[in-house]
Amino acid sequence: MTENPPDVSLTVFAGVDTHKDTHHAAIIDHLGRGIGDREFPATAAGYRALLAWVRGAGVVARIGVEGTGSYGSALTAVLQEAGIEVVDVDRTDRQSRRFQGKSDSLDAYSAARLAAAGIARTIPKAHDGDVEAIRFLHNARRTAVKSRAEAITALKSAVVNAPESIREQLRDLSTKALVDACAGLRPGTVEPGALAAAVKTALRSLARRIRMLDQEIAALEADLHPLVVDAAADLVARFGVGYETAAQLLITVGDNPDRISNEAxxxxxxxxAPIPASSGKTSRHRLNRGGNRQANRALHIIVLARLKRDPRTRAYRDKRLAQGKSKRDIIRCLKRAVAREMFQLLTQKIGS
Structure with a gap:
């Protein structure tokens, strides 16, 4: 006896436009017609209410959520635990937004239609494993490194604009020596007319901030590096791959690498991955300017390191240069090859 096929008319799709304090959800039927939309608080109770409301409209086939890695991460986890297929809507329909405008309701309906059409099909990252821990530590370190660079720039600028008596003592020092010298300054009391004391106080403050950030970065790296090695030791062992580069690639893949179907x-x-740009008798590809730019940067760093010191990579470059390829084209080809290599290493450990 054959089972009756499911009634397609009962199938619904939903989309969610996520924000810090509220989420706006919209439901469409199997033909793309709007059924309704509502706003829910971005709380545990709000997530449950949203789930119940969507399920009350019919058989939920798929839900498109904007920002599954940020504002929508907690909601995504609730929906996935309930057994609902969730896809990441990372880019709304620009044409629809151009002609119909923008609002939370319109964005939610757009997310629902992108999910229903299969245009949005990216599986969200899992945020419950060691890679998620790496992401938090890596982001904290990155902001500390950025703050340190800004503080060093501010310190050197302050030295350039300091009175000659102070500038003369600090002018030719290396960065480390400059920080040490400024951190040990004894400015005295800052009061009206005491320009030198104020300048020395500022220099000492910047230098001590740099030292504090050095300690913060070192502490974060002490926690981060063992996690990276445990997650992908073979990756870190490859030529040109450092801890920070490996961490970024791990973050790009996430705790569930099976969501990425293949190396392409x-x-x-x-x-x-080059994008086809052919027309008529012209057959060509162009540079892909999309994708995760931090991951792209990580691959670029690996390629530059190998071009500098790896004999095989240098031999490939010389061969392609002899064939008339430009250096930029060679780097693009190398980045594609490195992506293939990195994917195999990333998935064999995390997926096991």
Whole structure:
């Protein structure tokens, strides 16, 4: 006896436009017609209410959520635990937005239609494993490194504009020596007319901030590096791959690498898969300017390191240069090859 096929007319799709404090959800039927939309608080109770409301409209086939890695991460986890297929809507329909305008309701309906049409099909990252821990530590370190660079720039600028008596003592020092010298300054009391004391106080403050950030970065790296090695030791062991580069690639893949079907999909995710740009008798490809730009940067760093010191990579470059290829084209080809190599290493450990 054959089972009756499911009634397609009962199938619904939903989309969610996520924000910090509220989420706006919209439901469409199997033909793309709007059924309704509502706003829910971005709380545990709000997530449950949203789920119940969507399920009350019919058989939920798929839900498109904007920002599954940020504002929508908690909602995504609730929906996935309930057994609902969730896809990441990373880019709304620009044409629809151009002609119909923008609002939370319109964005939610757009997300629902993109999910229903299969245009949005990216599986969200899991945010519950060691890679998620790496992401938090890596982001904290990155902001500390950025702050340190800004503080060093401010310190050197302050020295350039300091009175000659102070500038003369600090002018030719290396960065480390400059920080040490300024951190040990004894400015005295800052009061009206005491320009030198104020300048020395500012220099000492900047230098001590740099030292504090050095300690913060070192502490974060002490926690980060063992996690990276445990997650992908073979990756870190490869030529040109450092801890920070490996961490970025791990973050790009996430705790569930099976969401990326193959190495070509990973290359596209990293923005190193050439895009067809042919027309008529002209057959060509152009540079992919999309994808995860931080992952693209990580691959670029690996390629530059190998071009500098790896004999095989240098031999490939020389061969392609002799064939008339430009250096930029060679780097693009190398980044595509490195993406293939990295994908195999990333998936064999995390997926096991």
């Amino acid at each position: 999909a990973f290359a596209s995710l990293c923005g190193v």
